[in-house]
Amino acid sequence: MASEPRPSPRQPSTEEIASVAFGDAAQDVVRRIEIAATRDRATADLLRGMRTAAEAVRAECTAAQELEPPADALRRALALGARVAARGQRPMGAIASIGSALDTAGAAIASWLGLARGDEAASVTLAGFRDDRGADTVAGTVGALRIRAERIEAEDGTERVVGEIAREEGAGGAMRGSIAALGAGETVLARAELDPFGMFTLAVPAGTARLALIDRAGAVVAVIEWPARSGR
Amino acid sequence: MSFVPDETLLERCRDGDAAAWEALVQRHRRLVWSILLKHRLREEEREDIFQQVFAALVEHLDGVRDGKALPAWLATTARRLCWRAAQRARSSREAAAGVGAADEDGAGIDPEDTRGEREVVETATERQLVREGLERLGGKCRELLEALFGGSMQGPSGEPNYALISERLGLRVGSIGPTRARCLEKLARVLGTLGFGDGAAGRSEGRSADQQRPFEDS
Numbered sequence: 001m002a003s004e005p006r007p008s009p010r011q012p013s014t015e016e017i018a019s020v021a022f023g024d025a026a027q028d029v030v031r032r033i034e035i036a037a038t039r040d041r042a043t044a045d046l047l048r049g050m051r052t053a054a055e056a057v058r059a060e061c062t063a064a065q066e067l068e069p070p071a072d073a074l075r076r077a078l079a080l081g082a083r084v085a086a087r088g089q090r091p092m093g094a095i096a097s098i099g100s101a102l103d104t105a106g107a108a109i110a111s112w113l114g115l116a117r118g119d120e121a122a123s124v125t126l127a128g129f130r131d132d133r134g135a136d137t138v139a140g141t142v143g144a145l146r147i148r149a150e151r152i153e154a155e156d157g158t159e160r161v162v163g164e165i166a167r168e169e170g171a172g173g174a175m176r177g178s179i180a181a182l183g184a185g186e187t188v189l190a191r192a193e194l195d196p197f198g199m200f201t202l203a204v205p206a207g208t209a210r211l212a213l214i215d216r217a218g219a220v221v222a223v224i225e226w227p228a229r230s231g232r
Numbered sequence: 233m234s235f236v237p238d239e240t241l242l243e244r245c246r247d248g249d250a251a252a253w254e255a256l257v258q259r260h261r262r263l264v265w266s267i268l269l270k271h272r273l274r275e276e277e278r279e280d281i282f283q284q285v286f287a288a289l290v291e292h293l294d295g296v297r298d299g300k301a302l303p304a305w306l307a308t309t310a311r312r313l314c315w316r317a318a319q320r321a322r323s324s325r326e327a328a329a330g331v332g333a334a335d336e337d338g339a340g341i342d343p344e345d346t347r348g349e350r351e352v353v354e355t356a357t358e359r360q361l362v363r364e365g366l367e368r369l370g371g372k373c374r375e376l377l378e379a380l381f382g383g384s385m386q387g388p389s390g391e392p393n394y395a396l397i398s399e400r401l402g403l404r405v406g407s408i409g410p411t412r413a414r415c416l417e418k419l420a421r422v423l424g425t426l427g428f429g430d431g432a433a434g435r436s437e438g439r440s441a442d443q444q445r446p447f448e449d450s
Contacts, residue, residue: 013413014413014414014417015409015410015412015413017413018409018412018413018416018417019409019413021416022380022412022416024391046417046420049417049420049421049423049424050416050417050420052420052423052428053365053416053419053420053423054381054416056358056362056365056423056428057362057366057377057378057381057419058381059359059362060359060362060363060366060381061378061381061382062381063266063359064262064382066269067262067265067266067269067359068261068262068265069261069262069264069265069279069282070275070279072279073265073278073279073282073283074257074261074282076279076282076283077257077261077282077283077285077286078253078254078257078258080253080257080283080286080287080290081250081251081253081254081257082250083287083290084245084248084249084250084252084253084290084293085248085249085250085253086248087245087246087247087248087293148287150283160276160280162280162283162284163287164284164287164288164291166291195316195320196316197288197312197313197316199284199287199288199313199316201277201280
């Protein structure tokens with residue numbers, strides 16, 4: 001006996017597949033889509049792709065809040081944009097930049113270096129910039145070393161200095177040595193070793209304005225000095 | 233606003249564009265922070281390392297040319313800095329206690345996290361791909377998916393509040409379903425293109441929605 005051809009099941013719509021992927025489809029729709037996916041490669045691929053996307057976005061949206069860095073950390077990372085902007089203004093001539101915003105600090109460093117190393121002709125270039133917390137970030141070049149440091153005040157009143165010492169390209173690997181907070185009469189108030197990347201974090205007494213960079217042989221290579229704080 | 237790839241942002245940063253820097257930091261902030269959260273560090277150490285990672289990027293802007301490699305570069309840099317910080321902390325403790333050198337294996341990783349370091353980085357970079365996918369999707373499609381999956385527009389039982397979504401996004405309640413389907417399909421394709429997961433998402437092009445696409449980015 002001839003039988004009538006069975007009607008082919010209706011092709012599921014993209015919206016129905018999305019509802020299964022999203023997780024709010026009725027049970028009969030879920031069953032129908034799953035059956036369709038076993039018969040049709042394109043439906044199976046679309047369902048898998050949408051499920052992957054839905055799960056990924058759900059996981060991301062759920063975790064978004066806990067993965068958000070603290071506002072202060074983010075602000076400090078964004079403040080590095082000043083360094084990026086400074087790239088557009090390079091190069092500054094040796095010594096010439098001392099006459100800019102950090103002329104006082106630059107002169108102090110040059111003088112200090114001259115005394116410390118017996119080298120009056122020490123070539124110092126210091127470029128500074130202000131971030132939104134005031135003049136707490138300094139950057140400069142001493143010989144083949146590039147120095148960047150930021151002074152950070154925590155809410156509990158403690159202070160840290162975070163920074164890095166990098167050699168100019170072609171001048172060898174990271175600098176090894178230490179960084180020391182200087183008090184009156186060049187006394188060392190705190191000291192920390194540079195890590196293998198030339199980075200450092202140093203807890204300093206509140207108000208510390210000068211750091212000395214010391215090489216492995218114990219010689220002072222440079223002094224980092226902040227301009228006076230303004231209106232904090 | 234159209235999606236600007238990392239490569240372009242890096243190039244603009246090299247030219248001294250601070251706005252491009254902000255876009256890069258905002259895009260990758262959660263990736264970096266998620267790596268730091270996996271390590272046993274004090275909160276202020278994490279914050280310092282967060283800054284150091286981006287400081288290292290400023291320093292190496294000329295060396296990081298491949299935008300596609302940037303998430304992995306940031307993740308690896310973050311992980312290394314975490315190791316160093318953990319190593320320093322342990323050395324200090326041991327020096328104080330008068331014991332020998334530390335074992336470097338698994339330095340600083342949370343022991344309760346049984347996944348390996350590689351998986352931590354992979355998870356973080358996959359999450360970054362999702363964020364990039366959403367960013368590429370842009371516009372109302374992104375807003376709609378975030379509203380549907382995020383917690384900000386959900387009812388007390390965790391179901392999306394369609395009336396609120398409709399009001400906030402200026403979309404009729406009846407069109408949320410079809411629009412959701414198109415946006416999800418589009419995101420699946422974007423994620424597939426980005427190499428997310430097993431790539432199945434990218435193979436769905438044989439079936440595309442045939443309705444008009446009000447939120448399609450041009």
